[in-house]
Amino acid sequence: MGEELGETDERPIPPPFMWACDQCVRWLRRLALKWDDPEGCFWEQLRTAEHIAKDHPADVPAQHLDGCELCPYYARRDDGDAGLVWAQHRARGLFMPASLARLM
Structure with a gap:
């Protein structure tokens, strides 16, 4: 990712459920190893957000109520995959800085 993060936009410490899950730990580790890679860690x-949305749906945060531009869009969608994509959007905030997590 390479860019400098501001003090208020640092990577959050993932919640305990992620550390208790072997698959989450593997994805967090891969993410950490690729974070500063010039090609990025997209x-x-x-994959980390997808895993959380599919395997930990009860741990996915609720809709962002602080002016998130994407949550209202996802909430209006009624196609079959909208729920999973929206859950991934919300899950990204568990392990990514808000400025990056809310880009998609």
Whole structure:
């Protein structure tokens, strides 16, 4: 990811459920190893969020109520995959800085 993060936009410490899950730990580790890679860690971000949305749905945070531009869009969608994509969007905030997590 390479860019400098501000003090208020640092990577959050993932919640305990992620550390208790072997698959989450594997994805977090891959993400950490690729974080400063010039090619980025986009794939690792996607896979981590997908895993959380599919395997830990009760731990996915609720809709962002603080002016998130994407949550209202996802809430209006009614296609079959909208729920999973929206859950991935919300899950990214568990392990990514908000400025990056809310880009998709």
